[in-house]
Amino acid sequence: MKLQHNLGGLEGLDPVNTEPRVFVEDWEQRIFGIHTAMMALSNHLDKSLPDYDISQVPSTFDSFWSWAHLREGAENIHPFDYFRLRYYEKWLGGISGFFVEEGYITEDELNERAALILKDMADNKSTELPEGGDPAIDTQVEKYLREGDSPKRSTDITPKFNVGDTVRIKTISAGTHSRLPGNLQGRIAQVMEVYEESYTYFYETADGLGTPMPVYNLAFKAEDLWEQSLIEPGSIYYNDIFEAYIEPA
C-alpha cells in the first residue's frame, strides 16, 4: 500500500490547520463543480435507483465517473506529491487527466487555452467563459443533487458475521484504490452493527469491492490499534467496513 492508504496514527506531525473555509482559492470551486457535474452525468446512472434517463441527457459526456475514479486518481500519485499538493490540486490533475485519456480534449488544447488565460491574467484582463449549452444537462445535474445515487441494494446474501462477533481485518494489497485504511490490516474488532441489505461500490477494485455486499460497523479498542504509550485511554475507533475486508478472528 501507499502512504496515503495508511495515514491513520502517523507520529511526529505538525499541529492541525483549523482553516474553516471550504475553498481556500476561488478556482477550487470550479473544479468541484466540474466533478459534481461528472458524477451527475456518469453513464452508470442508468442502473441507479432513481429513474435517471441518462442516455437521453444531451451532454457529450459518456463515461463512467464515480468517487472511486476521483479517489483512485489521488491514491495513484507518488506519496510525496500526495502531500505536496493541496486537496483540490489533486482533483484538478486527476480530472484534467481523465478528460484527456477519454478523448474529450487533448493535452495540447488544454495547455494552449491555459496559456491564453494566463496571458490575459498577466494583462489584467478577465477571460470570459463560453455561454450556452442545452439546459437539459443542468436539469439532470440538479436531479442528481436532489436524488443522489444510493449504493444500497437488495440481495439474498446472508452476512458472514453477526453483531457481537470478534473479527479480524484482512491483510491485503491496497492496489491502486482501496477503501480499507491500511493501519487496520490484521487488527481485531467487534461487530457493532450489520447494516441492512447490501452496499455496492459501483466500481470494481483489485482488493475486492464492486458488487453489492454486507457492510459492518466495527469497533476497535485503542489498545488493539496502537502501542500502549501512544493511545488515548478509553477511546474507541469505529469504522464502516465492507465484508470483503473482514475475516473470522
Added chain:
Amino acid sequence: MTSLYPGFRYDADKEAISEARAKALESLLIEKGVITGKTVDQVLSYFDTEMGPFNGAKLVARAWVDPEFKKLLLEDCNAACEMLDLPNGMSGAEGEHMRIVENTADVHNVVVCTLCSCYPWPTLGLPPYWFKDPTFRARVVREPRVVLGEFGVQLSDSVNIRIWDSSAQIRWWVLPMRPEGTESLSEEELAKLLTPEAMMGVALVKAKSE
C-alpha cells in the same frame, strides 16, 4: 494563501497556473457540450443556498427542544430530515445514508474520513479545509484529545472519546450538547449557535454565537 504546509517549496505563480488550468478545462468542456455555461455556478449555488450547515443546525435545534424528534434523529437521520421543512433533496447526493451520534456529559464524538473527505452534504454542506487536510486525518484517529485541544476544545479527563471514520457508505455527523444558559432561547436562536465544527465534533457549542 499560497501554502498551507510550509515544508514544501512552491512556485510563486502556482495558484495562477491552477486558476488558468481550471478555467481552461471548464471553457473546453462547455464548448464540447459536456456541461453548459451555467453548470458549475448552478452546483455552487445549490450548496450556498439549499444544502449547507444551516440544515444541520435546524435539525439539532429541533432535537434540543423536542425529545421525540431527537429519538427519531438518532434512530433514522434521513427520516427525521423529512419531518422538518427543509429543501427537497436531503437524501440526495452524499446524504443517501446519514447517521448522527450524540455527545453527552460522558462521551464526545468526532468524525473523520482518513481515506478522503466523506461528509454529509445535505445537513452540513461541503467539507471545510481542516477536514480534508491529511494532518487532521492522520492524527485525530490516534490522539483525538490533543487534536481537539488544537481546535480549542478542552474536555474533562472523565469524558471518553469516540472516533467515527467513514470508509464505506454511511455519512456520519454529531449531535452536540446544548450549552447551559440557553433555556430561554427559541429554536431559531438555538440554530444560530451551531457551526459545522460543532456538528463534526471539533468544537463545543457556546451559549452566545460569535
